[in-house]
Amino acid sequence: MSDVVNGFVLPTSEDEFEFRFSPEEKRRLHSVAIVNGTPEFRFDSSPNVPALTEEDVAVAFRLALEGKRPEFFYIPIPLTHPIYGRQYKQYIPEWLEGTSIGETLSETDWAMKSLTNGLRSNDSKTEFWAWKKTSQLEGLATSMEFEGDKRSGSVIMSCKSVRVRKSDSEMEFVGEPRLHINDESNAAYSRYINRVLPSVAYHDEPLFLRFGEIVKLMAAVEWLMTKGVNVSQRWLEEHCSRSGKPKVTIEQLRGEPSPSKPSGRLTPLPAAPEAGTPLQQLEAPQRKDMGNVPSRNVAMKNSEAKHRRRKCPEGMAEKACLLYGYCDPGSGEMVQYDADGTLCARMRSWKVFCESRTSVDGKVAESTQFRMKIPFLEGPNGNAAPGSALPDAQDQVSSAITSSEFTEQSGYTTSLQLARTHDEGVTVTVVSESNSDSQPHTKTVCVARGSWNDYDLLYKGLDPNLPLRPDIPGVCEAITPNVQSWNEFIHSKTVPWPLVTHVPLNGECAGVLTAMGGVTARSIPVVEERRREREESARIPQDRVTVSGVPTTRYRGSISESGAVWQQQVVQHFQSAWIKSTPPCPTVRAVFAVTNRTLQSQCDAYKSTLNGSYQGVEKHFHGTTLACDILSTGRLCGNSQCGVCGISDSGLDSKFIKTNYDFQRLGNGFYLAPHSSKCHDYTHTTNGYRAMLLCDVLPGKKFTTQTRTNGPPTGYHSVEGVAGVELNYPEILLTRADAIMPRFIIVY
16 A cells, blocks of 8 residues: 555645654655645655655755755865864755765765775764775675776766656656765775666765765755745754754664664764773774675676775785774874774874973063974884773873973072873972072973863864865865854864775885865756656555645634534544533533644644554543633634633644643643543633533554553653552653644533
8 A cells, every 4th residue: 555644735835844753664766746736755665775854855855945965075184284184074055964864875975985995984084994904795796896097086976967757747766866976086995886886876975875865865856946836944953953953873774773872972083092991902894784685786896896906915915904994194193904804903092282481581482382292102113012901191291391301400409390280180390400509590390281072172273263274176265164163163074084004024114195175066967868758646656655845834623513413423422422410510601612624734734644553533621711702702712821712723833831740640641532532630720611622533552551661652642541559540742842732612
């Protein structure tokens, strides 16, 4: 059966639409259409393609409204910059940073550069291993295994073409976008990798598939806008603004299950181990379980992988090895792993900022500042053996300062003081003063503050917003990072260079740095094919999912006296649901039917997202305040204190939810009950008579309990409280207002 999502149709040309959905299965975008004035996205099942999200659609619409396409580039930071040797993350436009599309392009770029170098890393880019270790493809080659045409150049992923079939009301995608990787430093590798890229994307890296879906989404959104489709500005702001929202994770981008324990925000900078952490405590990455994916892919031939492969000198191939990691000269950090992910070497740097002041007879004669990075290399040839703790840096700092600033001179007395300032920092003060009565009294005080991770300390006095000039086609102006601190610049705006080091027998190292370039959707060549005339029913698969736009035009709620049949049924339901003896069941004075197209569309949209969890519609009562003379006016009032009219006009509002846990036994949310006598306890009036609402409720998957709980657990949509332990009468908790549709106002 076809599953229709958010299918409420209001064919009004002036409507603004929202697209509300959260597909749980992996699906690919099949087509986009306009049916009866309502835009639709249509998805088909695909086992490996990460599903698009509501945020993706909103970001794509904002880009189209601004006439832009998403782009991302890594900009090498030059040697003249204090943080030289790292890469600055440039989003175009800038507001893409932190959005689902922006992070997709960023992580896709990193994965593409890693593929080029033949290395892979964990999500936080702190551990590395050979791509072949976890690849499902036989003989996957890297750029190092081809004779390069040039020594340096950018690596850019773009879209060569998107094939579509069009009609006046539909645009259907034919196949997948043709993605293309261009390695300017190695034309032979570019030809090879583009032949095997679909296989690599399908078996190894879902991010490449997701980038293809974003390209299709941009083409679809731009087509809808040519048809005059408008979207809600409030909806755009809700999804395009990152304030207060957690950063999207790589697991979410790849469509993978989230880890059992949250991993926190992704830090582009490799997380520095604490001082004193032995090397053996750092676990090597484990091979990812790829399920039943075949270990060999017929599209990948060993002969292709070995094409023009670089060979080691005779007799040295068995003794040569590759090391995978990163090199960060600007911060004095480095890490190297071997092919299977075993840590070989790691360099940490103690970062020191020094201020020196020299005075003669009490008057300042000279004041200087300088910075230094004191490295600690762990490994066979380092000053810290593998498995040992990082050495205490106090002696190293004091020794470095003393040797750089002071020498033992006759007639001078030098003293040294150490004072810890926090867990990772130390302050060293060196004082040198003359002790000769025949010479002017000279005194030099040098205060050095050191830390493992405090870049604000190291670059104190320097502006973190130094302009960067990118080497990006079409972008010549300088880029200002717009950060508040050096720590923010390092951890949020930059990443290190991925590095593969070739270590032959003689111990010489040849680093392969291929990090420039980016991922761009600036050009989306749409190739239109001739549309084949076929019956619609013959080409719609059974698993097709349609996501339709929900109009956001504000329709006021209204009421009318219900017909005799409906009134009789509502009154009978009200009376039969009154199970308390005190007070006795009152006489119903009037029944008003509620009509609200906006609430109905929102309720239908929520219903479609339940999919397999849809359990039908239930009737429940809701007690609230009546602050108007509804019997006399026969219409909804505008009094903000009148809950009956407010809910009928605008739906339930979370800002009116009480937070007293004594009355929230099932958690925080909206409470309703199947018994009118229970809801009577929550009604209030100012006119001598009361009213309550009879609502349609979409409970979804219900969590049933007799004890207190804090809302529905993960995977459930509502909580059903059963009478017995905590409750005298049953009730139901829902956390979403669009799961509740008021149908009747019962006045008694």
